[in-house]
Amino acid sequence: MFSDKAKEEIQQVLKKYPNRRSGVMDVLRIAQRERGGHLVKEDMEEIARILGMQTVEVNASAAFYTMYNVEKPVGKYHIQVCRNISCLLLGAENLIKHMERELNIRVGETTPDKKFTLSTVECLGSCGTAPMMQINDDYYENLTAEKIDKILKDLK
Amino acid sequence: MEKILLKNLGRPGFHTIDSCLVNGGYNGLTEAFKHAPESIIQMVKDSGLRGRGGAGFPTGLKWSFIPKDPTIQKYLCCNADEGEPGTFKDRGIMENDPHLLIEGMIIASYAIGASVSYIYIRGEFVFGTRRLEAAIKEAYEKGFLGKNILGSGFSHDMYIHRGFGAYICGEETALLESIEGYRGQPRKKPPFPALSGLYGKPTVINNVETLACVPAIIEKGPKWFSSIGPEKSPGPKIFCVSGHVKKPGLYELPLGTTMRDLIFDHCGGMLNEGRGLKAVIPGGVSAPMLNAHELDTPLDFDSLAAKGSMLGSGAVVVMDESTCMVKTALIINRFFSHESCGKCTPCRDGTPWLTNILKRIEYGNGRPGDVELLESLCTNIFGRTFCPLGDGAVMALRGALKNFRDEFQHHIDHKRCMVS
Ligand SMILES: Cc1cc2nc3c(=O)[nH]c(=O)nc-3n(C[C@H](O)[C@H](O)[C@H](O)COP(=O)(O)O)c2cc1C
Ligand code: SF4
Ligand code: FES
Numbered sequence: 005m006f007s008d009k010a011k012e013e014i015q016q017v018l019k020k021y022p023n024r025r026s027g028v029m030d031v032l033r034i035a036q037r038e039r040g041g042h043l044v045k046e047d048m049e050e051i052a053r054i055l056g057m058q059t060v061e062v063n064a065s066a067a068f069y070t071m072y073n074v075e076k077p078v079g080k081y082h083i084q085v086c087r088n089i090s091c092l093l094l095g096a097e098n099l100i101k102h103m104e105r106e107l108n109i110r111v112g113e114t115t116p117d118k119k120f121t122l123s124t125v126e127c128l129g130s131c132g133t134a135p136m137m138q139i140n141d142d143y144y145e146n147l148t149a150e151k152i153d154k155i156l157k158d159l160k
Numbered sequence: 161m162e163k164i165l166l167k168n169l170g171r172p173g174f175h176t177i178d179s180c181l182v183n184g185g186y187n188g189l190t191e192a193f194k195h196a197p198e199s200i201i202q203m204v205k206d207s208g209l210r211g212r213g214g215a216g217f218p219t220g221l222k223w224s225f226i227p228k229d230p231t232i233q234k235y236l237c238c239n240a241d242e243g244e245p246g247t248f249k250d251r252g253i254m255e256n257d258p259h260l261l262i263e264g265m266i267i268a269s270y271a272i273g274a275s276v277s278y279i280y281i282r283g284e285f286v287f288g289t290r291r292l293e294a295a296i297k298e299a300y301e302k303g304f305l306g307k308n309i310l311g312s313g314f315s316h317d318m319y320i321h322r323g324f325g326a327y328i329c330g331e332e333t334a335l336l337e338s339i340e341g342y343r344g345q346p347r348k349k350p351p352f353p354a355l356s357g358l359y360g361k362p363t364v365i366n367n368v369e370t371l372a373c374v375p376a377i378i379e380k381g382p383k384w385f386s387s388i389g390p391e392k393s394p395g396p397k398i399f400c401v402s403g404h405v406k407k408p409g410l411y412e413l414p415l416g417t418t419m420r421d422l423i424f425d426h427c428g429g430m431l432n433e434g435r436g437l438k439a440v441i442p443g444g445v446s447a448p449m450l451n452a453h454e455l456d457t458p459l460d461f462d463s464l465a466a467k468g469s470m471l472g473s474g475a476v477v478v479m480d481e482s483t484c485m486v487k488t489a490l491i492i493n494r495f496f497s498h499e500s501c502g503k504c505t506p507c508r509d510g511t512p513w514l515t516n517i518l519k520r521i522e523y524g525n526g527r528p529g530d531v532e533l534l535e536s537l538c539t540n541i542f543g544r545t546f547c548p549l550g551d552g553a554v555m556a557l558r559g560a561l562k563n564f565r566d567e568f569q570h571h572i573d574h575k576r577c578m579v580s
Contacts, residue, residue: 020278020319022359025341027323032285057341068343068501070325071283088245088403089221089445089477092491126327126495127245128284131475132409141286 006051010034014054024055028065031055032072041082042073070125080119080157081112084138087124090131099135100124102149106156119160161388164396168256169460171421175291175300180259186304188375192267193312198273204374206231206382208394212470213239213330213367214395214444216461219374225354226272235363236269236277237339238371239330241323241330242421243282244444249398250368252410254281254288257372258295262318264371266304267378269316272364282333283324291334292320293467327499331547332365334501345503346547359559369398369474389415393471394461403440403478404431414464420455424480435480439563442473445492446552448559449479462478469559484579485564486571489557490518496553507550510541514557526572531565 011112017030168174205220333347355365406428497511568579
């Protein structure tokens with residue numbers, strides 16, 4: 005299931021810790037990336053085998069952390085809009101509604117072409133440049149409706 | 161005041177080791193190796209440095225709890241989980257001056273005798289992680305990490321551990337569980353991490369900003385540090401300002417700067433001239449809000465504690481008159497119920513209950529007695545939770561109710577908002 009590159013990365017991960025279990029978060033992250041944004045049952049089994057853990061333990065870790073999308077495929081672009089206080093004060097709610105309209109989906113949904121998933125998240129540590137969102141690995145800050153339109157257009 | 165922590169902010173390219181070395185980087189480390197580990201701990205004690213992660217615990221004292229037996233493995237963990245809403249300072253340090261953190265961590269590790277350290281960075285900080293990875297690699301190449309650092313005989317390895325979306329992992333024992341590959345839920349204390357921490361070994365956990373203060377303390381001396389700000393809360397501090405101000409952002413200022421100076425001098429005042437200040441959260445959402453009459457409060461550990469609030473992470477969230485406090489309380493409370501780790505009942509069941517009541521008040525379905533119900537739930541949660549997250553949820557809500565009770569009542573009585 006893991007590519008050669010991923011296998012090499014996992015070897016590096018295991019060097020960081022005195023035991024293999026500590027690698028579970030990194031290996032889950034690598035597996036999620038390899039699958040294109042989510043995790044499935046076979047991933048857990050494979051990871052359990054590599055790390056010498058029980059599958060249920062790997063599952064428990066994956067379920068605990070919100071950034072692992074267990075059995076929840078996401079679109080090519082996962083848009084995560086901050087809904088916490090600093091962003092809210094500067095209009096995050098309207099931006100979230102705007103985005104729902106533009107993408108024609110509700111928060112938590114994926115567009116039929118599997119291009120965009122829209123989620124709301126808690127504070128992303130970018131409150132001085134609120135309102136903000138994250139798309140895949142990148143932060144987009146000081147957002148306005150116009151800015152969002154341009155960002156979405158460039159991704160479409 | 162000369163900037164220590166944010167000297168590179170707004171200076172692109174200054175994060176690399178070459179420009180760091182030209183600008184005096186790692187001088188603190190070179191100096192540190194001239195002293196015995198115990199003298200480093202004494203210097204940090206003398207500086208008066210208190211932890212910048214929220215609790216304000218004296219850093220030198222924390223280090224001194226680590227057993228001195230050289231045969232025992234010890235660890236340093238840097239807390240870079242930065243999840244307290246309103247806070248973005250550690251990200252500022254890691255992205256702009258990663259070597260400052262690395263240098264501080266090597267000095268701290270030398271002082272406590274840790275041969276390995278981990279930086280626990282929140283998963284969303286991808287850019288910061290890349291910056292740190294590159295910086296750690298540079299530090300190895302220049303001989304600041306690895307075997308026999310600068311000929312000192314001290315060897316150290318540093319690794320990054322990425323979180324993946326769980327505010328509770330910022331709590332130090334949950335952080336340790338998370339590194340060990342378990343769900344990030346807090347551990348029972350005692351034993352304290354200084355005796356039994358990561359993998360059961362003596363461990364120091366410090367915030368990014370705390371560790372970033374260390375090189376300057378060693379290089380410029382503890383007196384220099386303790387002469388900045390109030391006697392019992394000395395040093396420079398990064399304030400993360402957000403919300404309704406003209407110039408939000410990171411400000412490195414002496415502790416003890418007043419809220420008024422921060423907002424009106426440094427941040428250019430309120431965002432909309434026509435709208436006055438209504439309330440301000442001084443230290444992240446767990447810290448009870450201050451009202452407009454409390455702006456002369458000095459921002460330091462003790463002055464804010466005296467006001468019934470706290471310096472917390474130094475996240476200052478400014479709200480003008482157009483802000484609905486019921487909505488604010490709901491958003492903050494929803495955050496805590498979302499982040500409750502589920503380990504103890506008062507928090508796991510209590511915080512969503514609070515959120516539901518706040519929701520119905522906010523959306524015009526509040527019932528008579530709901531404010532009293534909120535208060536009695538707070539009483540039942542406070543002090544009965546396994547870790548401070550549950551208390552934080554209560555303190556935040558109590559702060560809103562204390563200052564703006566009439567707004568909550570208005571929502572219930574009139575089924576609509578008082579301000580908008
Ligand atoms: C729920 C909760 C979340 C916390 N989040 C953080 C955090 O994101 N970063 C941090 O440095 N400390 C956080 N803390 C405080 C840590 O438990 C710990 O006190 C701190 O990392 C110690 O470092 P310091 O002494 O340098 O401040 C949190 C505490 C609690 C209870
Ligand atoms: S107070 Fe909340 S976060 Fe802390 S242990 Fe209990 S359930 Fe978990
Ligand atoms: S509140 Fe939105 S990034 Fe912090």
